Amino acid sequence: MNICVLHIILLLWVALISAVDRATAGCSFPQHTSENRKIEAKIQPLLGKRFRAEDVNKEYVYKIGICTDALDKTEFHDMENNKNIGVYQFKYTDGNLDPKDGHVVGRYNNTSMTQGTGWILLEYRDGEKYHTHCTQETRRARIMIICDEDVDVGSERINIFEENTNKTGECYYLFEMASSAACRTKPAVTFGLSLGSILVIVFVSVVFLYLLLGIAYQRFVLGAKGMEQLPNYSFWQDFGNLQSDGCNLVCRSGGSPQKPTFKGLGDDQLQEEDDRDDHLLPM
Incomplete structure (x- = not known):
């Protein structure tokens, strides 16, 4: 028994020395x-x-x-x-x-x-x-x-x-x-989603919930029918026009109206003169 214990201690000692050397x-x-x-x-x-x-x-x-x-x-x-x-x-x-x-x-x-x-x-x-x-x-x-x-x-x-x-x-x-x-260490193959994929999934989920909850509220709470069941229907109906107006405001430059260089008689004065000539017409 003592010999077995001595052998085990010796083996552990050799392993420890090898580990330290390494x-x-x-x-x-x-x-x-x-x-x-x-x-x-x-x-x-x-x-x-x-x-x-x-x-x-x-x-x-x-x-x-x-x-x-x-x-x-x-x-x-x-x-x-x-x-x-x-x-x-x-x-x-x-x-x-x-x-x-x-x-x-x-x-x-x-x-x-x-x-x-x-x-x-x-x-x-x-x-x-x-x-x-x-x-x-x-x-x-x-x-x-x-x-x-x-x-x-x-x-x-x-x-x-x-x-x-x-x-x-x-x-x-x-x-x-x-x-x-x-040999070169082979890179681990991962099947995770990229940041762009996560953002797309979140965006689609938000849009789906917006439509689902909005249509349910418009139909069952407000009693809307047809296209009016869409949430914020009036806003989305004018959305294209709003985009067009914004584009005109930001991207397009219209010419400013030209001011007359000669200040003559105004239209109101001409109108008064026409009124004063009415008595000259034959009756």
């Missing part, structure tokens, strides 16, 4: 921090995970960590400068891994990330220097994460794709991994 996992980006942080958040399910890859000739074994230490404490031994190792290369010696015969390929405290359609490229820099080739520059590792919706998070495998050292500069180790974490 929660604190993260890369450092000396350049373009904001964009790289967005990509890092996209592959959040992969952060803190460790992978193992072998080359085709089974001469080297690579330990890879996604924004975390690739090696655990038991593999450090007397290694100098063992911090922030993202990718480490072991060499087989007599069928066994020799930690003393290996190289730091890249460190995750100097990382860059780029993305495209269906892929994310994670690059570790500041590895150990080459001895004879690539102008003795520092090693770097590139991890290509390709979108594959059929590969669930947690079941990924990583492979060494290429060791590009046949160059005079910018040599790199290229790794490839398929994961659904690199």
Whole structure:
């Protein structure tokens, strides 16, 4: 019984340590921090995970960590400068891994990330220097994460794709991994109504209630018949004329009546003169 309890406590402790390591996992980006942080958040399910890859000739074994230490404490031994190792290369010696015969390929405290359609490229820099080739520059590792919706998070495998050292500069180790974490998040399909649709529904409902209640009031309370049952019938009857009058007032400009430039006799005076001439007519 005590042994079972001890095993349970040990498992819980290991799970807690793994959760803490994963929660604190993260890369450092000396350049373009904001964009790289967005990509890092996209592959959040992969952060803190460790992978193992072998080359085709089974001469080297690579330990890879996604924004975390690739090696655990038991593999450090007397290694100098063992911090922030993202990718480490072991060499087989007599069928066994020799930690003393290996190289730091890249460190995750100097990382860059780029993305495209269906892929994310994670690059570790500041590895150990080459001895004879690539102008003795520092090693770097590139991890290509390709979108594959059929590969669930947690079941990924990583492979060494290429060791590009046949160059005079910018040599790199290229790794490839398929994961659904690199796929674009599909937008959730919603079937809600837009604001315009809601306004149209409200308007139609208000008009319907206005007509229904208005006709009922006109018919059963006021006793109206025929077209007079429509609410505010006289207003709607003159509605077109009111619109026309408003248009004439706002949109049309009529000419002002011209005032006479010569002030002569008025019509009332002419009328009086005509009246004074009436006695001259023959009787």
